[in-house]
Amino acid sequence: MRRVIAAIVAMTTPALAAADPVQTPGSNVTIATCHAQLDRPPLRIAYKNVAPATATEVDFAIVDTTGVIAKVRDIGKFDPGTQINHVFGLPPDTSPLGLSSARCVVTKVVYGDGTAWTNPNP
Secondary structure (H helix, E strand, O other), X not given: OHHHHHXXXXXXXXXXXXXXXXXXXXXXXXXXXXXXXXXXXXXXXXXXXXXXXXXXXXXXXXXXXXXXXEEEEEEEEEOOOOEEEXXXXXXXXXXXXXXXXXXXXXXXXEEOOOOEEEOOOO
């Protein structure tokens, strides 16, 4: 009986415990979440700058198995260790419902001192 209850709970529990987002090596940005939502704007990315310097720009590519769906740029002051939780628009022909298998890849980080990191394999 316990196995049946466990199976029912597993099938009805929302996918909150989904696999951790894939991280971009070398970016010094840790992505906590990257997902579509039905609210406007439809793309939410939560991340943290883990570099020792303040970032002023973080660029992302939203990719799925077919390639790059969209690119977004976050401009601001992103201090080391601070959790950032922002939402972004998508191109008009992109439905958030089609992003269930999408992931965010950091393509560029610009720091306050003018230095930048660019993803060698975007």
